[in-house]
Amino acid sequence: MSIVLKKISKSYDGRAVLKNLNLEINQGEFHVLLGPSGGGKTTTLFVMAGLTKQDSGSVSIDGRDVSNLSPDKRRIGFVFQDHALFPHLTVFDNVAYGLKVRRINGHEMTRKVEYYLSKVSIAKEKGKFPHQLSGGQKQRVALARALVIEPEILLMDEPMSSLDAMTKETVRDELKSIQQEIGVTTVYVTHDQNEAILLGDRVSVLNNGRVEQIESPSELFHHPKTEFVARFVGIKNILKVSLIKINNHEATVQINNDGMEHPFRIRVKKYPVFEKGKKINLCIHPEKITLKREEETYAGDLNRIRGKIVKRTNNGNGFIAIVDIGGTTLHAAISSDFKVHENVWVCFAPDAPHPLCGKKCREPEQRRKCLNNIE
Ligand SMILES: Nc1ncnc2c1ncn2[C@@H]1O[C@H](COP(=O)(O)OP(=O)(O)O)[C@@H](O)[C@H]1O
Ligand SMILES: [Mg+2]
Known part of the structure; x- marks a missing residue:
């Protein structure tokens, strides 16, 4: 089932929480609503x-317009953030509850409950009460309870937030495969970008009551449209620049990040969004930056910035150096032989930085849509 929210507004005590929110969720997709706490994610799910x-x-x-239908008439399964299991009912009865309300009893009820308990690998615990279960087990019961009514839509509100990392990984993988198997249209709320990337067919980023961008996880990461989305998906290197000079293929821009002691200029590829005097945000992936020692640089390096390594971290794929370039820092992927406090040159090609434009890549990789006209 597809879901369409059109111009949804909601205020509490005169404070707007959702502001003309538009969102379209496709039949069968696993849609992740990603955003910071207080951004209106739960309110959006509750409205759905x-x-x-x-x-x-x-x-x-x-x-079909369901705006005036009560929750029980919407064929929706809901998994709440705190599981919201009935404490006085066993696992079996918690899961059976939704069927009993719908007057499904006897043999059919038992068959369905048993089926979904085993689907989420919790059948052995069916006689236990919620307080006798671990966090991961409670989560499985909550999922079985939502699925047993065979909903057309499954809504989940930060279901993994109370689980430890290992349990999270297992439950997450199982959830994804169950969703794919039964094909139920799913909306999953989280503030965790990793969860969004791993689970979502598409991700909507919610900020301040509005959807800022809807995209596949990899496009969202590579082509965020706004600074907020870029920061939220973990992009560290954002250069706030103003345009100084533009010629046919290249532009000279001045970096004006907050706190910069000496604004300086770099040469970048000319993108259509560039207009003289305009302020633009460019992002640059750490892999596109090369750190060089004094003796390794030469005048042919079009962009060379003096810097000092202030920190070295490992992001799981390799080492990242955090380099102070005079009041602002850049993250650069490095081989392990650079040390903290070392003075380096930060070098990158003119086509390494690209605008936060939200446009999709074209093949081959370099021919980005940013190069075409942008509305
Ligand atoms: N029932 C309510 N009464 C008053 N304020 C609420 C209510 N529900 C949510 N809010 C407020 O709306 C804002 C968004 O909340 P919510 O949708 O829960 O955000 P999120 O799930 O993204 O953290 C918050 O500032 C919250 O305090
Ligand atoms: Mg919430």
Whole structure:
């Protein structure tokens, strides 16, 4: 089932939480709503489910306006952030609850409960009460309880937030494969970019009551549209530049990041968004930066910036040096032989920085859509 939210607004005590929010979720997709705490993610899910009534705007499921339907008429399974299991009911009865409410009893009820308990690998615990379960087990029960009514839509609100890293990984992988198997349209809320990247077919980034960008996880990472999205998906190197000079293929820009002691100029590829005097955000991936020692640089390096390594970290794929270039820092992927406190030159090609434009890559990789006209 597809879900369409159109111009949803919601205020609490005069404070706008959702501001004309538009969102389209495709049939069968695993859609992740990603955003910081307080951004309106839970409110968005509650509006979809009918648990919160929006002030204005509409919710449609499969083309049908459900704005005035109560939650039980929307065929939605909901997994709450704190699991919200009934403490006085066993695992079996927690899962059976939604079926009993829908007057499905007896043999069919038992069959369905048993089926979903085993699907989420919790059948052995069916006689236990919630307080006798681990966090991961409670999560599985909550998932079985949402799935047993065979919903058209599954909504999940930060379901993994209370789990340890190992359990999270297992439950996450299982969740993804169950979702793929049954094909239920899923909206999954998280503030964790890794979860979003690993789970989502598409990800919407929610900021301040609006969707800032909707994209596949890899496009979101490589082509964030705004500084907020870029920072949220973990992009560290953002250069705030103003344009000084433009010629046919290249532009000279001045870096003006906050705190810079001496703004300086670099040469970058000319992108269509460039207009003289305009301020633009460029991002540059750590892999596109080369650190060189004094004797290794030469005048042919078009962009050379003096810097000092202030920190070295390992991001799981290799070493990253954090280099102070005079009031701001850049992250550069390095081989391990650079040391903290070493003076280096930060070098990169003119086509390494590219604008936060939100445009998709074209093949081959260098021919980015940023090179075409941008609306
Ligand atoms: N029932 C409510 N009454 C008053 N304020 C609320 C209510 N629900 C949410 N809010 C406020 O709305 C904002 C967004 O909340 P929420 O949707 O829970 O964000 P998120 O899930 O992204 O953390 C927060 O500032 C929160 O305090
Ligand atoms: Mg929330």
